[in-house]
Amino acid sequence: MIQIRDLHKHFGDLHVLKGINLDVSKGEVLSIIGSSGSGKSTLLYCINGLEAIQQGTVHINGTDVHAKNTDINKLRQKLGMVFQQWNSFPHLTTLENVALAPRIVKGKSKEEALELAAKQLKHVGLGDKLKNYPVSLSGGQQQRLAIARALAMEPEYMLFDEATSALDPEKVGEVLDTMRLLAEEGMTMICVTHEMGFAREVSDRVAYFHEGIMEEIGPPQQIFEDAQSEHTRKFLMNVR
Amino acid sequence: MQEPVSFFTGFNPNDLWFLGEAALKTLWISILSITIGSVMGCVFGWVLHESKSVAGIILAPILDVFRSVPLLIQLVLFYNFAPMVGLDLNPFLSGVVILTFYTASLVTNVARGGIESVETSMRRASRSLGLTYWQDLFHVVLPIGGRTVFPAWIGVVLGVMKDSALVSVLGYVELLKASQILITRTQEPLLILSIAGAFYFALSYPISLYASKFEKRWAK
Ligand SMILES: Nc1ncnc2c1ncn2[C@@H]1O[C@H](COP(=O)(O)OP(=O)(O)OP(=O)(O)O)[C@@H](O)[C@H]1O
Numbered sequence A: 001m002i003q004i005r006d007l008h009k010h011f012g013d014l015h016v017l018k019g020i021n022l023d024v025s026k027g028e029v030l031s032i033i034g035s036s037g038s039g040k041s042t043l044l045y046c047i048n049g050l051e052a053i054q055q056g057t058v059h060i061n062g063t064d065v066h067a068k069n070t071d072i073n074k075l076r077q078k079l080g081m082v083f084q085q086w087n088s089f090p091h092l093t094t095l096e097n098v099a100l101a102p103r104i105v106k107g108k109s110k111e112e113a114l115e116l117a118a119k120q121l122k123h124v125g126l127g128d129k130l131k132n133y134p135v136s137l138s139g140g141q142q143q144r145l146a147i148a149r150a151l152a153m154e155p156e157y158m159l160f161d162e163a164t165s166a167l168d169p170e171k172v173g174e175v176l177d178t179m180r181l182l183a184e185e186g187m188t189m190i191c192v193t194h195e196m197g198f199a200r201e202v203s204d205r206v207a208y209f210h211e212g213i214m215e216e217i218g219p220p221q222q223i224f225e226d227a228q229s230e231h232t233r234k235f236l237m238n239v240r
Numbered sequence B: 001m002q003e004p005v006s007f008f009t010g011f012n013p014n015d016l017w018f019l020g021e022a023a024l025k026t027l028w029i030s031i032l033s034i035t036i037g038s039v040m041g042c043v044f045g046w047v048l049h050e051s052k053s054v055a056g057i058i059l060a061p062i063l064d065v066f067r068s069v070p071l072l073i074q075l076v077l078f079y080n081f082a083p084m085v086g087l088d089l090n091p092f093l094s095g096v097v098i099l100t101f102y103t104a105s106l107v108t109n110v111a112r113g114g115i116e117s118v119e120t121s122m123r124r125a126s127r128s129l130g131l132t133y134w135q136d137l138f139h140v141v142l143p144i145g146g147r148t149v150f151p152a153w154i155g156v157v158l159g160v161m162k163d164s165a166l167v168s169v170l171g172y173v174e175l176l177k178a179s180q181i182l183i184t185r186t187q188e189p190l191l192i193l194s195i196a197g198a199f200y201f202a203l204s205y206p207i208s209l210y211a212s213k214f215e216k217r218w219a220k
């Protein structure tokens, strides 16, 4: 489980996260919504240690992410992350893209890694693109490649940072479908998203962020139909 | 006043051999300094990228000196001043040392550009997979950034190869010096310079050719 306690993050004078408390338990799907600059991406970076924090703690299965003696590279294997930009490695085929980390991080043999990669690529519907280079894939396919690449590390948690925001509208669906599939399979997921339909249908809980504060969290029904905070209601009115 | 005609002798096949040997020396001095200089340049480029403060303050101006003072002046200064600090280097080694630093100073910028061409988001993605800092550097930044700046690096290589001709001022008999010797003897500057030019071309052209082949393959 992921436990976040009194998390504060500053960029210089900018106070970006102002005391976040949040628990995400195994199997849960949490969507995070909120306007631009409210600190949603930063929160994900703090969860997997890509950003340092100034106060508070983040624990993954009881391990303190930001403690000095934590092996962060080992811990990150538990946390897959998918970004807004798909970040495919352009010099590798899709198969090699996915096999790279299992091979060099987990020390799997080449055959083992490639086999695992092929399995994950089939899983996200790219079974016929194993030998393609990323340039020949569409944005939606590259984003699914990014998902397969993260899954190949066999993570316990998946963090999605606006995985569909950079896609052409007609490609959004295929990536959301892949995310839905993962959710159905019981993956624990934190999804920063602007896709309200997805947040509503797939999430167990939805959190609304406003200027570095988690203003409201609850089941989708409650957030979308009976929001307590003025800000949440305004935000939802605008995105609809 | 005219010198005795018998002093000059025409160009003969042996001279071609002489030039060929000199071309190999040009090649050898270039390979040495380009290889060592490129490795150094990569390390320096990485240092400048990583520590914008401490090392940068020391390293950047030193590299600026090597980049901006004409190579000819560097060679002559180094060759004449090295013995004063107890370094008794022959022309060949002096040439290699200066060409190496010169190459390094040029490659530093290329290398830094390569590292910085790899977006933060790409590096975060690779770190999020559990790659360590060094794994990210060697398996992601090096191949991606390396390809981006490969043409620039080839430019440096070809430039240094030509600039290596300047080592002749130290008396090292590489291609240019050999040509000068032959011109003095045969009084046939056009012929000999053409041959020397052809040798330089023969050294450089395969590099350009291979480089564009690689670039084409990567572009796929
Ligand atoms: N590396 C950084 N250095 C300085 N400020 C930063 C940095 N990264 C983010 N910020 C600032 O922190 C604030 C929160 O950024 P963050 O990216 O977390 O917002 P977000 O909620 O993800 O927004 P968006 O919906 O636009 O992605 C913003 O004001 C942003 O400008």
Ligand SMILES: [Mg+2]
Residues within 6 Å of the ligand: A040, A041, A042, A161, A162
């Ligand atoms: Mg963001």
